[in-house]
Amino acid sequence: MIDPPELPENELAPFHVFKFAVSFTRATLPGAAAVAASDVALCSGAFAECSGLEATMEPKVIKAGGANYGAAQRVGPVTFATVVLKRGMTTTRDLWNWFQMVAGGAYSYRLDARITMQSASGDPQLTWVLDRALPVKFKAADLNGKGAEVGIEELHLAHEGLRLELPAGGAR
Numbered sequence: 376m377i378d379p380p381e382l383p384e385n386e387l388a389p390f391h392v393f394k395f396a397v398s399f400t401r402a403t404l405p406g407a408a409a410v411a412a413s414d415v416a417l418c419s420g421a422f423a424e425c426s427g428l429e430a431t432m433e434p435k436v437i438k439a440g441g442a443n444y445g446a447a448q449r450v451g452p453v454t455f456a457t458v459v460l461k462r463g464m465t466t467t468r469d470l471w472n473w474f475q476m477v478a479g480g481a482y483s484y485r486l487d488a489r490i491t492m493q494s495a496s497g498d499p500q501l502t503w504v505l506d507r508a509l510p511v512k513f514k515a516a517d518l519n520g521k522g523a524e525v526g527i528e529e530l531h532l533a534h535e536g537l538r539l540e541l542p543a544g545g546a547r
């Protein structure tokens with residue numbers, strides 16, 4: 376294996392996006408009785424793809440009388456994109472069961488999702504946390520008698536917050 380070139384102290388190498396892990400923890404809705412945070416055995420298979428880790432702030436424009444060179448910009452509401460998780464379809468029905476449970480009336484069964492980016496050697500580098508995730512769409516694999524691809528299932532998650540956690544002793 377070839378060693379990467381040395382970088383100056385003020386430059387950091389970017390993360391590779393091919394190595395990540397997803398885990399889930401039971402979440403409590405605001406105002407509800409607290410439950411002990413514990414890992415949830417969901418999705419025993421690994422995810423192949425994760426998209427939608429984004430937050431958008433809509434600025435408020437304030438036009439002041441006499442200020443003819445542009446409006447003032449103020450902080451506005453933040454919205455979060457739907458996160459899409461994809462994995463090869465297996466006989467494990469965890470994703471479907473969670474979606475069916477919530478769609479069937481257990482709307483308060485929320486999970487905090489943690490998407491941890493790892494180094495090539497598997498060490499955690501940073502973790503994106505989706506607060507109080509709610510499954511809003513489940514998609515089974517498309518069926519096609521002509522193909523030879525692996526079937527992919529998707530789970531779409533709406534959530535109430537996006538946070539970034541660094542590992543203990545992590546960088547900046």
